[in-house]
Amino acid sequence: MRDYALAPTTASTLAGGLADSVFETADRNPTLPVLARRLDTAAGGWEEVTAVELRDEVVELAKGLIASGISPGQRVAMMARTRYEWTVFGLALWSVGAEVVPIHPTSARDQVEWILRDARCVAVVVEDEQAVMTVGTVCEGLPGLKHVWQLDAGALPELVLKGRFVPLTTVESLRRIVMPDSTAAITYTSGTSGRPLGCALSHSGLAYPCDTLLAGWGHTAARPGEQASVLAFLPFSHVYGLMIMVMCLRGGILMGHEPEMTEAALASALATFRPTYLYAVPSVLEKLYKTFLRTSQQHGRGALFERAAQTARDFAAALERQRLGIGSGPAFDLRLQHALYERTVYRKLRGALGGRVLRATSGGSSLSRELTLFYEGIGMYVHDGYGLTESSGGITMQPLGREKSGTVGRALPGTQIQVADDGEILVRGPSVFQGYVGDDYATRAALRGGWLATGDIGRLDSEGYLTITGRKKDIIITSSGKSVAPAPLEQRLRMHPLVHQAVVVGDDRPCVGALLTLDPDFLAHWRGALAVPGDSPGREAREENALREEIARAIASANSMVSRAESIRVYRVIQEPFAPGNGMLTPSMKLRRDAIARHYAAEIDAMYQARTQAVRRSGQPEPADWDDSDNVFR
Template identity: 35%
Template sequence: MRKEYTRPVSKPIDGDANVLSILTSRVSRTADKSLIEYKTDNQWKSFTASEFYELVKGLAKGLIRKGVQPGEAIGILSQTRWEWTALDIAIMSIGALTVPIYQTNSASQVQNIANDSHIRMIFAENDEQRDKVESVIDDVPTLGEVLVIDKTHAQYSVIDTLLELGKTITDATYQARVDSIHGDAVATIVYTSGSTGTPKGIELTHRNFVYMANSGIQSMMDICYRPGGARLLLFLPLAHVFARYMQFYSIGSDIVLGLSSDMKTIIADFQSFKPTFILAVPRIFEKVFNAASQKAGSGIAGKLFASAAQTARQWSMAQQAHQKLSMWNRVKYAFFKKVVYSNIMDVFGGQVDYAVSGGAPLDSSIAHFFNGVGLPLLEGYGMTETCAPACVNPTSGYKIGSVGLPLEGLTFGVADDGELCIKGAAVCKGYHNHPELTQQQIHDGWLHTGDLGDIDKDGFIYLTGRKKELIITAGGKNVSPGILESSVMISPVVDQCVVIGDKRPFIAALVTLDLNDTNAWLKAQGAAPVTDLEEAAKNPIVIAEVDSAINRANQQVSRAESIRKFEIIPESFTEANGMLTASLKAKRNVIVKHYAQLIDTKIYVLRSGK
């Protein structure tokens, strides 16, 4: 390695324990205090730590009664909800493997995952998901039954059934099973979202989760042991390893974990649950910023918001440079803090101290805006292969533009070709049914991430691009598309931006629009709304806004790396049409192939005969 940096552990971590130990440790500290909160009939209800442990134990006993053995795979096909968390811990506590399946996966995707992991049973959220599984059940030889979580047509759910079955299993029998499962046992197989090909199953062990939950807690003590209590509202899908990790981070500390999955009510949920920190992808923060900007409009209120946004960024940049604003700007900042910034903080419930951002590059202007408003976006980085987070910015001394410091006990390295590599207890056991890929990606203990980056003198990690997504133009210029794409997507009308140009004479972009956001923005500009995406793509006001977003993005790169042409696509990139992953990442190769004719005829005009 050309560079290495290890963050030492402040307190030894025992990684040989079962995942259940994360919950039992919480029970030993705060048995009668709220642990899991969930919404039903528009009211928040809760489980104490001891109540949730008894629930998990009862479900695990029910699984034992049904004959579930260590090493057998059990699927969960559901949105985020308390049953997901309870079933997950119950399954893993007795040595079986949880296989998360996104509720948006197609029947054929469910079939592929089930066959690859030899799933024995699947917990489906509702009748719709059950029907999806049963449509392919004849093609999954190992799948014995599909159990429905919801009480749709029955008085009792599968939760009630398992609890009843488990009554014939003694505590001693259950504890003996728990005690037989150690750190090196595989706890779960998590399938990647597949942005660069067929999803691969990644084997994560009990050690991965136990060690990294405790490492995360020790790395971010002031978030999870906040004076007055810490609260996290988790709304990302638990099928994603980042959200799943955060449930263990919360349970292993003193955080009250709120679970929600309805994005239509997320603002109301923030305001009623009142989280003290939040976890989200950059797109959420971009949409909050755009909504605030559009609400202000283009009149006096719009000018006030624009000035407030500029002042917030100035404050943040001064803070990052360890400088102070001028007296005049300090007066403006104090005024905007009362009049504008407090309203934005109220969107998140008014109690949020920090937000953790991950999953995609965070544009620096968004980071500086929220930092100035009073909500530091602590950017982090990780992979499914590292049990989600591998590094994150600290709450004190964070550096905007970096993805932070390694979590305690982890080592980051920079290889000779600039690739970031990771070593430590976070690294997965390997790729399920793909020993050749395991040998290719993990050697001498180092996980080769495929990302390019650097480490500064203080140990902060910086991403500079992705090896596989690096665009090399016909002129030989290497271009990392992420910084351009994340910048363009700040525009209030843009939904997705995909930069292209590999082996082409210049860099270009394919842009899609968000119809609702576009109409909200047009209204704020005093312009007439559009009826569909095709009309939006031809609207000169919208085109001018996209052009401005492209120009702003180009200011961050050299002329050779800049976007020279763009095309607005009058369609959406979605999971359904195969152009987005379940974690909402654009599938560049799929998109370029799908729009090959448009690219060749409208962007790169081919000469006749070539």
Template identity: 45%
Template sequence: MREFSLPALYEVPADGNLTDLIHRNAAQHPDVAVLARKRGGRWEDVTATDFLTEVRDAAKGLIAAGVRPGDRVALMSRTRYEWTLLDFAVWSAGAVTVPVYETSSPEQIAWILGDSGAVGAIVETEAHEAAVESVRGRLPELRNIWQIERDAVELLRAKGSDISDAQVDERGSLADADSPATIVYTSGTTGRPKGCVLTHRNFFAECGNIVERLRPLFRAGECSVLLFLPVAHVFGRLVEVASVLAPIKLGHVSDIKNLTDELAAFRPTMVLGVPRVFEKVYNSARAKAQADGKGKIFDKAADTAIAYSRALDTPSGPSLGLRIKHKTFDKLVYSKLRAVLGGRAEHAISGGAPLGERLGHFYRGIGFTVLEGYGLTESCAATAFNPWDRQKIGTVGQPLPGSVVRIADDGEVLLHGEHIFTGYWNNEAATAEALSDGWFHTGDVGTLDEDGYLAITGRKKEIIVTAGGKNVAPAVIEDRIRGHALVAECMVVGDARPFVGALVTLDEEFLPRWLEEHGKPASSTAADLLHDPELLAAVQQAVDDGNAAVSKAESVRKFRILPGQFTEESGHVTPSLKLKRNVVARDFANEIEALYAK
């Protein structure tokens, strides 16, 4: 058993709750832009004073509608300004927010709203409202539905016109640090989602210590972040609360299809995302360079960036020759890549899945450092992250200050600290299984080095044991294979089988470019190309790269390309893009059997 901890950098308030943050900001930084919203195609600043006023007005409407202290209010929307506004309004009414992914099915909505006992639901669109109405007969506690696109904010303001500011402030002060702030339902890779109860204390401990440890990235009044992650996910919620706590300017983007344009317009000083975002930026840049006849230059620049970054970790640092090459490529290539990411940002925080060592070195080498972190819903997002001044690429960093990471004898990662959830809503059995003597059992397998840097090597329940008795952690090789521009998703199989195999789906955004480059009909789909020799050879390159990261016994011997995608709509991934392995294995049982057919 091994464990590591760091002293807390932020003192959690003995009482009070998250609404104190917006009152503090209005008092101490009244004219500072703490948020920005898009209107008429342009970004508009929202000062701390204006934000407090808008939150109060919405909270008045909730109170007038009969929302009582401790009541649960569901919030179902894409990432937008109103999400943060209404989240703080729910808290200011003394209630508890229950986030719902905007892609949720009526069945999922019925379970989350029913299990939480939500008395109200704030939805974004007419389609969302229709989905809630379709299951309303199963929700006896639900009294009100408000729709953002049908003037929910204005309607709440009007309804609460007789409620005073003092009444709102009194209501908002009722919750203390240990009161529930939100119930976040897990994505549910197996079985029904469980509601993680996160308190105001959890968020204070989480966000306060992150902001203090990464203070150069959270300079009050100077820094900004553009949030495009789902705020229904705990990582997005971390960004929201940490930005208000710092405070730094927070913007929201609902549609990531135009993300590069939004980054260029907003020009954030920091970017937060999942590895797939950074993979796509790299792959798109490389593909564009190849299309322009500059593929060799890009590859040399990438190799130089990686070598430069690796040299930074050596006692002597980069050689003179490497520094000269790096400076040349900075003008030709790296500056253009940084411009794609907004032009001002020098740091990003990545979570949700491993980024990969090579990509980590590439980004640091171009002057855009991606700090990997690790966490779960139950740990209120990040429980470990790389510090800005002592990054160790290939790890998910050191423990959150004020918390402890322990590696059990069987390799499982255990967590302890004020950021750990208090339990699952209405589920004592699941709570007892996850929490033991104050320690949360993550189900993840990992290691700690001598400096307390954590590396995640897999999931306890996802470890594959081949017929030859070899233990295989799927994540290691899957992440490498997925790094190829042509690959969208990869799932390793092989439990009780003679060797390791893989199911692969193709990236629909990159496929048309590949078709053009290889003289294939533009109308070709993945289903048309399942046996195409050139495509198979390209995917084999991705598999070979993945195999280079593991031993021969763990390497993928055979793979199958699937005709479609693993999507949330198909039921094969969660809203946070985690594979539902049991569902994939069930739905593609024939393809898996074909891998092992003689």
């Protein structure tokens, strides 16, 4: 096993707690805009909040928390979307030495009860009446829960009023006893299998990757002389979202809040807020690409877009070979084509994101190399980030000037990465968590001799670039003993415009299979553009056959990446998308594979049975000899 890390950079050292960032910025640059909130969604207006205004608001709320009995070390849950008040509450809690326990606002009742009980929360901040009702159903069994504060019912101003007689010196005294190794947050794992575990993250642990990234890469987040800005729309209930918030606050980056993750809301917020840096998850970047394609096709420019997209990928790949020292860069004709599409296509695509985004980070799961090259080619380099809850977020980053698409970069300075003999990624560094709350056994299992066993499978190349190939627990083993990593296949399937989600199955089965959901927007557009001739009854059948052919192309494209034994041989298209609300996705948008397998057990069985019967009719001796994918629609 070998260790690799980026060259050291100079990062600031946290002397106290995370709330100190706000006070220090207010003293150093009081009029600097640090937060932004929507004034009128329809009008698209934003109100900027300066550092001194934020500090004063945090202090007033901290007084109210003190008056309500919140003391250092107590835990308060935050069960709300990504909105302005979340940030203010979090900072106020850190100012008095309390610990934040993020809960996704759409979490099921049982999950809410488990987290509130497991973390021993004394209070919970909720967003609306529905959340109050959810918490109310579990309060009886939680005698330690003393307060339920509802944001939409004026909880913040009420607390400010309650704390008006608490002296400022009390807040200052509590803030100064917060040490870097004090626990800042109890952030729960996604819970893709079993109950989520509460990761204790210290103030210094959360600050370390943020400060390191700011020191080495902060200057790339905006043009020279321009304040960097980030639109926060990922949930603060996940460590990725929490990391974005901390980075903005510590780096003087203007942060806007968008609580809705719908396509329309994000499009409006991006166009009006105009961020310089974008933090997203692969599903958002995939959806953006499909929206670009669909819009182009609707205006009769689909072929133009596809040529421009391929040119962007070719251009980015040539640039990559040049910066890695294995090529001379884009040839003259490619540069000419790229310059033409810059004027006619790429500039408009960037304009849809506000027109100022220079770079982006994708996290939560792997982003395909194909998409990374596309975005770099249109003028917005996307770093495929890697981190996990137990590491307080970021572990790797791309070296500036040596970026390598398809990898997640190299270890951050001060962080070490090893790959064990079985392919598991091990991590050691200042951002590794303090342990799982109330579960010493799980903590010992995760921390092995100071190394965090991530549960992820990957490989390091000769220069230390890390490639993630999947989750250890997600590896599928067919009945013939073939091991298959589902993530690369699923990633490739989602690249087809019609495919919204994909789950690869096949444990103890004769071959690999897949469950697919279709993108409703692109499907409607595709049907409208199909123009199948003939009468209505026949038209429907012909449309269905055409759809089967399109899905078969998606399957064939995914299968082209793997060996025949690893390829998808059966699949089924299902109607209901996987979502947090139906228990098929985690709040951080990860697949709950066990839940999906249970829920669709009958469909999966039927999918394999149908193929087995077809194979027997054809006279083939073994299911392993299946050649053609079965296209079963539900």
